[in-house]
Amino acid sequence: MKSELTLPIIGHMKSPYREKFGIPRQPNLVQVESYIEMAEPYNDLLAFEGIEAFSHLWLVWQFHDNKNQQRDKFRPQVRPPRLGGNRKIGVFATRSMYRPAPIGLSVVQLKEVKKIGKSVRVYVMGSDLLDGTPILDIKPYIQYSDAIVEAESGYAQDEPTRKEVIWSEQAEGQKQLALQQQRITIQLINELQQVLSLDPRPAYQDDPERLYKMRFADLDVSFQVQQQQVCIVGLHLAE
Structure with a gap:
């Protein structure tokens, strides 16, 4: 039996997550728009005929930027961030990126499929997903079979608690200037605040200073985290 499997890359994700x-840590916690740039020969609108009848899609994708992945050494246990990064549990009981096959699965809401020149984009x-993530497959989400109302989710049963996002005087001034110059949008600011409200720090870090x-x-965003607040202290356009 073969121990390796080669899969085609049908496209790449274009998202605001640049790192x-x-x-x-899970899909649909932040309502950020992104799109899949389809690769040839999969950039054919015929491949998407009928997809508009589905509100959500499953994306199968590759953990492509995991520099610590050790394909030659199986790690049977990992430390999930949801458990504070202090407790080990079995890798197959988690969605950790450190797994035998670096493949991820996410459900997303479909907005539209659009052809722009020779390019086909799935919004x-x-x-x-990180910007540039290779997409391996797209499948429709089937509500009657995929949504299990009585399902148990172990240690991840409840949605993460969100923190209030506030702006320092300096950061507020930087934001207003960028908005006035039309270099950023209100939508981008709202998306940023949604991301920060989830407290992106590693679970084992808790230094308010x-x-x-x-x-x-x-x-480029600088911030500090208090008990129930995330304070944005700097906001600059990336070079």
């Missing part, structure tokens, strides 16, 4: 730090909402930095879309 792993800050990406929501979605709520993805948790530490300054964190994150790239989101074309913004």
Whole structure:
């Protein structure tokens, strides 16, 4: 029996998540728009005929930027962030990126499929994919079979608690200036605040004085985290 499987890449995700730090740990926690740029020969509108009848899609994708992935060494246990990063459980009981096959699965909301020149783009909402993520397959979400109302979700039964996002005086001024110059949009600011409300820090870090930095879309953001608040202290357009 073969131990390796080669899969085609049908497209790549284009999203505002330019680095792993800050990406929501599950899909649909943040209503951010992104799109899949389909690769040839899959950039054919005929392949999407009938897809408009479905509100949501399953995306099968590859963890492509996991530099710590050790394909030659199986790690049977990992430390989920949801458990504070202090408790080990079996890798198959998690959605950790450190797994035998670096494949992810996300359900997203379909907005539209659009042809722009020779390009075909699949616009979605709520993805948790890094910019540039290879897409391996797209499948329709089937409500009557995929949505299990009575399902148990173990340690991840409840949605994460969100923190209030506030702006320092300096960051507020930087935001207003960028808005006046039309270099950013209100939608981008709202998306950024949704991301930060989930507290993107590693679970084992809890220093209220530490300054964190994150790239989101074309913004470099600096912030600090208090008990129930995330304070944005700096906002700059990325070079």
